[in-house]
Amino acid sequence: MAYSDKVVDHFNNPRNMGSFKKDEEGVGTGMVGAPECGDVMKLQIKVQNDTIVDAKFKTFGCGSAIASSSLATEWLKGKKIGEAQKIKNTDIVQELNLPPVKIHCSVLAEDAIKAALADYQKKADEQPVDVK
Amino acid sequence: MKLPIFLDNHSTTPMDPRVLEAMLPYFVEKFGNAASRNHAFGWAAEEAVEQARKQIAKLIKADSKEIVFTSGATESDNLALKGVLEMYKEKGTHIITSSTEHRAVLDTAKSLEAKGLATVTYLPVDKHGMVNPQDVQNAITDKTILISIMLANNEIGTINPVQEIGKIAKAKGVLFHCDATQGVGKIPVDVQAMGIDLMSFSAHKLYGPKGVGALYVRKRNPRVRIAAQMDGGGHERGMRSGTLPVPLIAGFGKACEICEQEMTAEAAWLTKMRDRLQTDIMAALEESYLNGHPTSRLPGNLNISFAYVEGESLLMGMKDIALSSGSACTSATLEPSYVLRALGVGTELAHSSIRFGLGRFNSDEEIDYTIKKVIEVVTKLREMSPLYEMAKEGVDLKSVQWAAH
Numbered sequence: 076m077a078y079s080d081k082v083v084d085h086f087n088n089p090r091n092m093g094s095f096k097k098d099e100e101g102v103g104t105g106m107v108g109a110p111e112c113g114d115v116m117k118l119q120i121k122v123q124n125d126t127i128v129d130a131k132f133k134t135f136g137c138g139s140a141i142a143s144s145s146l147a148t149e150w151l152k153g154k155k156i157g158e159a160q161k162i163k164n165t166d167i168v169q170e171l172n173l174p175p176v177k178i179h180c181s182v183l184a185e186d187a188i189k190a191a192l193a194d195y196q197k198k199a200d201e202q203p204v205d206v207k
Numbered sequence: 208m209k210l211p212i213f214l215d216n217h218s219t220t221p222m223d224p225r226v227l228e229a230m231l232p233y234f235v236e237k238f239g240n241a242a243s244r245n246h247a248f249g250w251a252a253e254e255a256v257e258q259a260r261k262q263i264a265k266l267i268k269a270d271s272k273e274i275v276f277t278s279g280a281t282e283s284d285n286l287a288l289k290g291v292l293e294m295y296k297e298k299g300t301h302i303i304t305s306s307t308e309h310r311a312v313l314d315t316a317k318s319l320e321a322k323g324l325a326t327v328t329y330l331p332v333d334k335h336g337m338v339n340p341q342d343v344q345n346a347i348t349d350k351t352i353l354i355s356i357m358l359a360n361n362e363i364g365t366i367n368p369v370q371e372i373g374k375i376a377k378a379k380g381v382l383f384h385c386d387a388t389q390g391v392g393k394i395p396v397d398v399q400a401m402g403i404d405l406m407s408f409s410a411h412k413l414y415g416p417k418g419v420g421a422l423y424v425r426k427r428n429p430r431v432r433i434a435a436q437m438d439g440g441g442h443e444r445g446m447r448s449g450t451l452p453v454p455l456i457a458g459f460g461k462a463c464e465i466c467e468q469e470m471t472a473e474a475a476w477l478t479k480m481r482d483r484l485q486t487d488i489m490a491a492l493e494e495s496y497l498n499g500h501p502t503s504r505l506p507g508n509l510n511i512s513f514a515y516v517e518g519e520s521l522l523m524g525m526k527d528i529a530l531s532s533g534s535a536c537t538s539a540t541l542e543p544s545y546v547l548r549a550l551g552v553g554t555e556l557a558h559s560s561i562r563f564g565l566g567r568f569n570s571d572e573e574i575d576y577t578i579k580k581v582i583e584v585v586t587k588l589r590e591m592s593p594l595y596e597m598a599k600e601g602v603d604l605k606s607v608q609w610a611a612h
Contacts, residue, residue, distance in 0.1 A: 078523070083523075086520070086523055086524075089591060092590075092591055094596065106593065107610055108609070108610065109609030109610065110554070110555035110558075110594060110604060110609065111553075111554040111555055111558075111609070112554075113517055113534060113543065113554075113555075113558040114517065115593055115594055115609070116593070117593035117596075133591055133592060133593040133596060134591060134592070134593065135515060135516065135517055135591075135592040135593060135594045135595075136517050136520065137517055137519035137520050137523070137534070138519060138520050138523040140517075140520075141520060141591065186610075
């Protein structure tokens with residue numbers, strides 16, 4: 076199976092590969108997938124004033140899974156929380172030209188985005204409110 | 208050194224130029240039908256076929272009359288299992304095989320089962336992928352008609368104790384079929400000493416052409432009979448009809464002759480080169496695990512799982528080296544290698560496996576390059592792996608609640 080040029084590019088030059096500290100303020104972490112299934116994605120966002128100012132990923136999986144998560148971090152940076160919610164797996168499929176057997180990689184990336192956003196939201200809601 | 212490097216010699220082998228030379232006269236010049244008994248064209252073709260039959264028989268210590276030509280090992284496996292079942296169904300319908308056989312045996316057995324023509328016992332293997340002869344002995348019933356156990360496994364290279372299994376089969380009066388596709392030409396095969404009654408093998412795995420294989424069918428002690436699975440001109444003593452592909456057969460014969468003469472030396476240097484590949488990679492990369500038997504293994508085989516990295520991404524990172532992976536992502540089924548699963552290798556490590564297949568035309572320089580590349584790519588992908596990060600932080604990955612999908 077031949078990979079699209081974009082998948083190869085993201086695989087060879089992954090964007091935003093790495094990690095934030097999970098307990099850092101404004102950081103939301105999403106971890107999806109399972110080792111037995113052959114792919115696990117960790118996607119992290121750093122939010123300031125409702126805007127995603129930075130994003131990072133680490134992925135265990137095939138080239139398409141790595142490319143999907145790399146692309147996701149690229150797209151997330153600079154987006155408002157509300158806009159980030161609207162990223163769909165089909166957008167990733169289209170951008171990376173993924174074949175049918177690799178669509179699950181894009182689904183996983185969308186799940187990772189949603190999980191990171193939910194984690195950020197949960198942490199934000201738990202913040203003690205200053206009553207001064 | 209030329210890129211890409213071919214290190215997938217279990218899938219197929221490049222043809223030896225000496226084999227091609229032996230084939231060439233039989234396309235244009237000596238094009239006759241080996242079954243034409245009345246003219247010189249037929250005689251020339253028949254002579255080539257009979258010479259090849261002798262070369263092939265010599266390699267496996269058989270009589271040339273015991274070689275039945277087929278299109279390849281898949282057909283040979285089908286013909287052996289279906290042919291025996293059909294011929295001896297009055298005597299019994301039980302087959303014993305193992306869970307790590309090639310699909311050509313497993314799927315044939317399953318098809319016979321599904322049609323209600325046979326009952327099949329699939330024996331487990333040990334952690335190195337080896338069949339225990341005692342298990343074979345215990346599985347035999349008065350309905351058992353055939354044992355089908357491979358000589359060497361195509362993924363992990365493990366060599367089965369075929370001789371002991373042959374002895375058990377003989378003592379119990381059960382026929383013994385051996386899929387020896389990966390072993391013939393690589394390790395010594397002696398159908399007499401091993402007690403093999405039927406044996407499948409193929410030319411393109413031993414530096415011969417694709418499209419031709421053979422089924423060895425024992426002629427005496429006992430005389431094995433099989434029912435033909437194709438109707439036609441009654442070629443190959445009625446067991447396999449169809450005009451013989453004379454050029455392919457001439458090449459098959461030459462390929463076997465070369466193996467017969469060079470196998471001992473070739474196996475020695477391949478083992479040395481393979482061991483170097485194994486030692487250097489595994490010394491440099493922590494948590495890399497050998498799949499297969501540490502010693503009873505094909506000379507050119509090396510199968511390693513690299514924890515925390517997925518096989519297909521490894522292949523992608525080493526795209527100038529032709530390799531194979533047990534990862535699900537490379538298969539149509541999305542299930543990781545059933546062979547590795549049968550050894551008890553965890554699914555995640557099965558996803559992380561790479562098979563190196565060394566052969567006659569590989570060089571030390573290519574192995575040096577491969578060692579360097581594997582270490583570089585595994586290290587890079589581990590840096591990228593959340594599992595590696597967690598393991599380094601001391602998280603027990605087995606304790607994590609994963610969201611399976």
